[in-house]
Amino acid sequence: MRTSTLFVLSLALLSAIDLPGQGRGRRGRRSQPQPPAAKAPAAPAQEPAKKEPKHYTAIVGGDVYIGTGQRLTGATVLIADDKIERVGHNVELPQGTKVLDAKGRCVSPGFVIVKGSGMGAGFSGPYKDTVNPFDPSIKQGLAAGITSFLAGSTTSRGRIGGNNAVIKLHYGDVEGMVLVENSVVGLSMPLDRASKEKLEKQIEQCREYLAALADYPAKKAKDPKAKEPKQPRGAEKVLAVLQGKAKLWISTGGAGFSPFARMMGVSGGGSDLAAIRDALDVARMFGRGVVLDGPTSAWLVPDEIAATGSGVILSPRTRVPRDPKDPDRTGSNLASAAILAKAGVPVAVTCPAGMFGGSGVGTNGILGQDLNTPHVDAAYAVRGGLDNRKALRTITLDAAVAMGVGDRIGSLEPGKDADVLILTGDPLHYSTFVTTAVVNGKVVYEKGKEALFRHIER
Amino acid sequence: MRTPSTSNLLPLTALAIAGVAARAQSQPVAHLAARILPADRAPITGGVLVAHRGKIVAIGPRDTTHVPQEATTVDHGSHWLCPGFVDLHHHVGGGGGDINDMTQPLNAELRTFDLVKPSADLIRRTAAGGVTTTLFIPGSGTFLSGFGTLLKMRGGGSLAAMIIKELGAMKVAQGFNPERYSGDLGQTRMGSSALLIEQLDRGRDYARAWRDYEAGNGPRPKLDPALEQLRLVFDKKVPVLIHTAGVRDCLATSRMFQQRYDVRMILSHGSFDGWLAAEPLARRRTPINLGPRMYQMGRYGQMHGMCKEFWDAGCRDLSINTDAPVIAAEELQLQAAMAVRLGLPYDAALKAITIVPARQIGLDDRIGSLTVGKDADFLVTRGDPLDPRVPPLKVYIEGELIHSHGDVR
Numbered sequence: 001m002r003t004s005t006l007f008v009l010s011l012a013l014l015s016a017i018d019l020p021g022q023g024r025g026r027r028g029r030r031s032q033p034q035p036p037a038a039k040a041p042a043a044p045a046q047e048p049a050k051k052e053p054k055h056y057t058a059i060v061g062g063d064v065y066i067g068t069g070q071r072l073t074g075a076t077v078l079i080a081d082d083k084i085e086r087v088g089h090n091v092e093l094p095q096g097t098k099v100l101d102a103k104g105r106c107v108s109p110g111f112v113i114v115k116g117s118g119m120g121a122g123f124s125g126p127y128k129d130t131v132n133p134f135d136p137s138i139k140q141g142l143a144a145g146i147t148s149f150l151a152g153s154t155t156s157r158g159r160i161g162g163n164n165a166v167i168k169l170h171y172g173d174v175e176g177m178v179l180v181e182n183s184v185v186g187l188s189m190p191l192d193r194a195s196k197e198k199l200e201k202q203i204e205q206c207r208e209y210l211a212a213l214a215d216y217p218a219k220k221a222k223d224p225k226a227k228e229p230k231q232p233r234g235a236e237k238v239l240a241v242l243q244g245k246a247k248l249w250i251s252t253g254g255a256g257f258s259p260f261a262r263m264m265g266v267s268g269g270g271s272d273l274a275a276i277r278d279a280l281d282v283a284r285m286f287g288r289g290v291v292l293d294g295p296t297s298a299w300l301v302p303d304e305i306a307a308t309g310s311g312v313i314l315s316p317r318t319r320v321p322r323d324p325k326d327p328d329r330t331g332s333n334l335a336s337a338a339i340l341a342k343a344g345v346p347v348a349v350t351c352p353a354g355m356f357g358g359s360g361v362g363t364n365g366i367l368g369q370d371l372n373t374p375h376v377d378a379a380y381a382v383r384g385g386l387d388n389r390k391a392l393r394t395i396t397l398d399a400a401v402a403m404g405v406g407d408r409i410g411s412l413e414p415g416k417d418a419d420v421l422i423l424t425g426d427p428l429h430y431s432t433f434v435t436t437a438v439v440n441g442k443v444v445y446e447k448g449k450e451a452l453f454r455h456i457e458r
Numbered sequence: 459m460r461t462p463s464t465s466n467l468l469p470l471t472a473l474a475i476a477g478v479a480a481r482a483q484s485q486p487v488a489h490l491a492a493r494i495l496p497a498d499r500a501p502i503t504g505g506v507l508v509a510h511r512g513k514i515v516a517i518g519p520r521d522t523t524h525v526p527q528e529a530t531t532v533d534h535g536s537h538w539l540c541p542g543f544v545d546l547h548h549h550v551g552g553g554g555g556d557i558n559d560m561t562q563p564l565n566a567e568l569r570t571f572d573l574v575k576p577s578a579d580l581i582r583r584t585a586a587g588g589v590t591t592t593l594f595i596p597g598s599g600t601f602l603s604g605f606g607t608l609l610k611m612r613g614g615g616s617l618a619a620m621i622i623k624e625l626g627a628m629k630v631a632q633g634f635n636p637e638r639y640s641g642d643l644g645q646t647r648m649g650s651s652a653l654l655i656e657q658l659d660r661g662r663d664y665a666r667a668w669r670d671y672e673a674g675n676g677p678r679p680k681l682d683p684a685l686e687q688l689r690l691v692f693d694k695k696v697p698v699l700i701h702t703a704g705v706r707d708c709l710a711t712s713r714m715f716q717q718r719y720d721v722r723m724i725l726s727h728g729s730f731d732g733w734l735a736a737e738p739l740a741r742r743r744t745p746i747n748l749g750p751r752m753y754q755m756g757r758y759g760q761m762h763g764m765c766k767e768f769w770d771a772g773c774r775d776l777s778i779n780t781d782a783p784v785i786a787a788e789e790l791q792l793q794a795a796m797a798v799r800l801g802l803p804y805d806a807a808l809k810a811i812t813i814v815p816a817r818q819i820g821l822d823d824r825i826g827s828l829t830v831g832k833d834a835d836f837l838v839t840r841g842d843p844l845d846p847r848v849p850p851l852k853v854y855i856e857g858e859l860i861h862s863h864g865d866v867r
Contacts, residue, residue, distance in 0.1 A: 136759065319786065321579055322867075333867040334849075365729060365751030365764075367796040369785065376792070382847035430795040430846060451759040456766075456801050 054080045056094050057441060059420060062102030065427055067109035067396040067411030069389045077107055079418040082176070082441035087412050100422065100436060100443070108392065108427045110147025110169075110419035110437065111374050112399040112410050114313050114348045118360040119169060120177065121151035127165035131177045138171045140361040142437040142445035143452050144372050145427070147419035148179060150403050154186035154293065155251045158195040160237040162186035162249075166405050168419070169437075171444040179417075183404035185237045186293070187282065188251045189275035203285055205232040206239045241286055247404040248286065249313070250279035251293040254320065270323040270330030273297040276305070283308040291348075291402045296320045299336040300329060302343030311346040311402050312336075316380040318352050337394060338385035347386075348402040349377050349394035379428045392427055424458045433458045486510035486529040487857065490520065491838070495540040497812040498827035507539055509834035512856030517828055537851065540808070540843045541828050542590025542835035544815040545790050546627075546699065546747050547726050547779030551594030551609055553578030554783060558599030563636070563644050564657045566688040568604030570594045571624045574617060580787055581613030581620075586866040587788025588843065588850040590835040591622065591816070591825050598631035598701040601650050602657060605629070605687055606699065608819065610835075612855050626819060627724070628691050630654065631701040632711055634729075651710070658719060661685055665692035697722035697819065699747070703729035712744050724818050726779065730754055733764050736771030745818045748810075749779035752796045763800020765810070776806065777815035795844040807844060 057079040064075040064087060076091040077084065093099070119141040122130020141149070152164030166179040191199070212229035219226040231239065240246035252275035276295050283290040289309030292298060298305060298312050305312065314336055322331035333339070337347045351359065351371055362370035374395050381391045393399075400410025409417050418441040425432040433453060437445035447453050487509050494505035496517065506523050508516040516523050549557050552573035559565055574594065575581075584592060595606030608626030612619050632654075638644040644653050664685045670676035690696040698721055702711040708728055712735075715723040725744050728735075729751040739746065746768055754762045768776055778793045780786070785793060794807040802810070816826025825833050834857040837843060837850040853861035 317786070317789075319583070331867055335864075335867070363755045365753050365755075366785070367752040367800065368789070368792050373796070373799075376795075376846055379846040383849045388847065428847065430792075430844070431799045433799075451756075452761050455760055456763070 054094075055441070056080055056085070056097035057100065057418070057438070057443075058091070058093050058097050059100045059102050059107055059422060059438075060093075062105045062107035062422060064412060065106065065108040065389070065392055066413065067392065068413070069387075069393060071389060074103075075107075077412055077420055079420070079438070079441045082418055084412055084414050084416050084418050084420075086414055100438075102422045105435065106423040106425055106427060106432075107412070108145075108421050108423060109396045109411050110409070110421055110439065111145040111395045112397075112403070113146050113149035113350070113371060113374055113395065114399050114402055115154075115350045115359045116141075116146070116149030116151055116167070116371060119146070119149065119151075119167065120171075121149075121165070121167045124152065125163050125165060125181055127151065127167065127178045127181055128174070131167065131174060133170065133172050133174050133177055137361050138169050139445060139450055140363075140452060141169050141371070142171065142439075143434055143447070143450070144361055144374060145421050145423070145434050145437070146361070146371065146374060147421070147437060147439050148400070148405075148409050149371075150184060154184050154249045155188045156186045157188045158192070159199070160185050160187050160241070160248065162237075166403055166409075168409075168417075168439055169444065170439045170442070173442075176440045179405055179408060182237075182240075183246055184249055184291075185241060185246045186249045186251065189253055189272075189278050191278060191282070199238070199282070200285060202232065202235045202238045203242065206235050206242050209239070210242065241288065244288065245404075247402060248282070248288070248290040249293045249402075250282060250290050252276050252279055252295040254294045254296050254318070270320050271297050271326070273300060273329070276301060280304060280308050280310065283310050294318070294350075296332050297330070298345075299333040299339045302340050302345055305340065306343045306345050311348065311398070312340050313348045313350055313402060315350050315352045315377060316384050317377065334380070334384040336384065337381035337391070341386055341390055346398040346401055347381070347394050348399040349374075349381055349391075351377050373430075375428050375432065376430060379430065382428065388426075388428060431458070484511075486515060486526045488525045488529045488531045489534060489539065489836075489838075490531060491534040491539045492536045493538045494828060495538065495808060495843070496828040497541045497808055498829060505539070507828060507834070507836065509854070509857035512834060512858070514828060514830055514832050514834050517830060534838050534852075537838050537840055538843065539828065539836050539838060540588075541812045541826060542837060542853065542855065543588050543790050543811040544591045544777075544819075544821075544826055545584075545589050545779055545782065545787070545811070546593040546724065546777060546815045546819055547749065547781045548584070548589075548592035548594050548787060549597060550578070550580040550584070550782050550787050551575070551592060551607065553580055557595075558597035558603065560599040563600050563638055563642070563653055564602040565596075565600055565604050566602055566628070566657065566661065567684050567686075568596060569607065569625060569687065570596055570604065571607045571621075574607055574609065574620065576613050576615055576617055576620055578613065580783070581611055582861070582866050584782070584787035585611040585613065585853050585855075585861045586850070586863075587786075587790060588837045588839075588853055589787060589790050590853065590855050591821070592782075592787075593626045593699070593819060595627065595629045595699060598629075598635035601631055601636045601644065601654050603629045603631060603636075605696070608821065610855050612858075612860055622821065622824075625687060625690060625696050627697045627699040628688070629699055629701065630715075632714075633707045634703050634727075635701065647707070647710070651714070654714070655718075657688075658714075661688035662692045662719060665689040669693070691721050692719070694722050697724055699724045699726050701726055703727045703732050705731045705734040708732040708735040709738060712739055712742055716742055716744060722820070724777075727751070727781075728764065728768070733762060733767035733771075736768045736773055739768070740772035740774075743775060744773070745775045745777075746773055747777045747779050747815065747818065748797075749793050750781040750784040752793065753800055761800065763797060763802065765797035765807070766801030769802055769806055774806075775814065775818065776810055777818055778807070778810040779815075791844050792846050795846060798844065804844075 059077040064072045078086040120135035165181040170176040252272040320332040397410035400406045420438040422436040489507045494502040596603035605625045608622040643649045667679040726747040813826040816822040838852040851863045
């Protein structure tokens, strides 16, 4: 276990993925000494430290959606233990490889959901102590294609807060269920003046601290008595954002409608443009892209958002009525995801925030409105003009990036976690079912073996 | 007059509703499309649909269908045509809200006609989802909440352009909402049944007295404005749409409206374990209008698709609703798609939002399929009209283009 963790860390160090931090929680960083970078091998197969032979699994013959927008026809996904080893054609299978036949099927990364609840997650941290790996709703989530989701809170008024974890649907095993805690921190708009000033001050203190920390080894060499700089108190989360260890999600308030008011078609208001611009101010204060959580008006200012390197979380189906006094610049837009993606803004799609929607795999009977069909929410981004394959990214890679774990999950690339789905057809088609779900290299759901959908032929 | 039978009978409804023939096209228009799904028969490849004065005057394969010489042509290329969708359980024709008058438990004299607001954003949104006809009904806050209006989703203009029938159906709610907890009768199904039966008996007797009088078999009854609308139900001029759910209530609904009263009826919702009543309902050929709930989690962890269960038990008179705004009005197609996902055959799902609801509400001579003589209400799509990825690019009502993709954000 330890070697594999070390390997993961070293891989992350080597990887050229744009996310510098993996958002490991405080806890994790304290208990883990930095591994020597030199030890990192290039390819997992040649790692000499491993004594146990690897367990290989291959998903063979399917049309493989990598998750980055690419698709390979009739390809193989080779899994070594809990990681993707290779993806492509003519992949040689090591002896003893367990083969999962995917001929005539589609293969895709497991879906990554930016807002979820239930599915074995506890209600607050430390999540490792509260997850339930035998929660039956995990199976329901897997049947929906979900292999990871963010549980917990991501909003916080006045100061950067939140308490959350990326949970993996690793049914039956606590180990491997919590990918990382607090890789996301949250802030809610509006930010009053005092809070904004305080945040600015904290950022400044943290910058000074980081600069002092960088100078410290040199100072120490000159003067052995030099004191290690002290971390500013109460600024851990600000520091994590500055260091790229946590993604900052900023909730814009979605134009201030309650789900009920929205459902009933209440008009007026209809814009959160001011909140979006305030959020982008915060991004500039940090000098880093943030993630706008549920903005209604983002489609009006895609370039402003792109310029800060920020991303967006939205539901293409959440409707906010226009203000009759300013109809062209208010209200939601079905084409939001397409408009933002075109400007280069990564978009993660979530389920609609309707009166009867929900962030869990519901059991109350209203299919298409909750997490039972995340692929349908991504399909609505296509309805609004987003390319079909790019739309898959909104519930895979771009969702993982928004959660600060884009280097671990969200696509079928070597070195990433082996979270893979075998599907009956196009991942975004409404009648596509998951036939097999693999999490951390382990088969955790088979349609034919579970009561949920066994009776539905496909 | 667009609403001959019902409004004639209403002394209070001497509203002259102008026809909309004036706006209809004077020249026939031939719409060419790669594929046409007529909904009541097999798909047509390489088809043409000719619309004239709001009606379909010809439809079929291009090489065998006569197109009038004077017709102008609209070539939809590789796109598909299918009938405009029909939603019989829709609450947002007034722009949302305002659908429950809950002072009295029985409100046969109310009607949503008084609420319709052609300028409402939600009407345009409904059309954007390809839904061209809706039954705008009152809520389920009382046992008998009034009469719903049958509307064409042609918003932004006059009320006259929208109304198909002022009184499209009577709305009854049997449980799971109308229960009265304020201390009066009707807290349980016993109370609700007693109240309903008392009122419906009065309506039945009143209608019978008028029929007898008109046939010369009795004295002229005293006019009772409170029962005038109810009378239409017992004259079988207007169906009853019953909000009901659960196996017990579904059977009670059939017992009351098919056996005791034998009126035209539609069982709406049928949620929770209502599908357990599917076999007896199939035997009685009960018209079923399913939604917004699409599945029930079974005791042993199966996700039962309700439409599939009703279908497998032999219920062929099966339509699907949104109960908008519970499911957004423009997502009727998604409801059908989700029914397909859970096992309803594709053809049945397409019919369940077109020809079947049209028949259930008594409008299948006018809408619900692409057939000569019917209204030219149709959508143009890039492919499968049930696929959420495929928006209606154009929506026509009575031959008139009323929505293009992008009109509604």
